[in-house]
């Protein structure tokens with residue numbers, strides 16, 4: 001199996017903080033790899049090392065078979081990196097921004113004209129070509145930022161939370177672009193806080209405290225989850241939560257919108273105890289078993305890790 005992006009025991013420290021801790025990642029060629037994890041897990045630091053913007057303290061990494069420290073200049077020619085705050089020039093038009101990045105990447109003039117035309121169509125920005133970047137919506141700005149990173153036809157694309165602050169329709173459009181890029185042979189490494197986006201990746205890595213604690217296809221991660229999720233709705237969700245979280249076979253309880261999600265290893269027994277307890281306090285409720293979502297699994301894995309590290313807190 002051919003890998004385009006790899007890390008081998010990668011470590012990065014900032015003073016006392018170990019931001020990336022013995023990280024091992026393997027990203028297959030021509031796939032979308034999603035890095036997900038809580039704030040401060042080390043996602044941005046990982047991406048910055050892979051893009052040769054900062055050096056690791058130890059360990060190594062490869063992009064397209066090239067060493068991220070020794071061959072950084074060569075790697076940069078073939079990669080695009082869109083950080084969380086990508087610099088667009090607000091007082092330049094959409095086309096002018098693309099022309100500017102085309103010069104930065106030293107794309108030959110004739111090639112650049114063709115590429116800009118292609119990217120404007122590809123990212124549905126053609127009708128906005130002469131708008132100032134500052135006048136674009138959040139979603140369009142991100143599409144322009146992405147296009148600026150595609151001007152030199154990179155083989156590897158690194159995107160740090162590219163859809164933050166983007167509305168759901170524009171988010172879907174951006175993902176359509178990513179799928180098209182994968183079709184064209186680009187390997188994509190993306191971090192996202194959104195679980196619906198993580199589910200669209202070919203493989204995801206759950207990052208916690210600098211390491212990958214689980215890595216697989218999203219459907220495999222959900223399939224391997226060996227616990228059950230009970231979903232309960234009630235008019236008095238807070239009394240419901242209080243009553244349920246004291247039950248011994250309940251491993252975790254959390255709110256998801258209007259619903260209370262209960263995690264248990266023993267579904268039938270927990271269901272019966274909850275029914276009894278809620279009847280005793282005269283609470284109206286509706287309970288059903290839910291198929292676990294990636295979000296349920298993610299919350300559970302991260303909480304279990306945190307409990308292993310810091311002990312249980314209720």
Ligand SMILES: Nc1ncnc2c1ncn2[C@@H]1O[C@H](COP(=O)(O)OP(=O)(O)OP(=O)(O)O)[C@@H](O)[C@H]1O
Nearest residue numbers: 014017018019037038039040041042043044045046
């Ligand atoms: N330049 C820096 N100097 C000191 N500490 C840093 C620096 N960059 C990152 N850190 C620390 O390293 C840890 C990992 O940060 P990082 O930004 O990589 O996490 P993240 O998973 O990308 O978080 P977020 O989702 O909030 O962006 C955090 O504790 C952070 O405070």
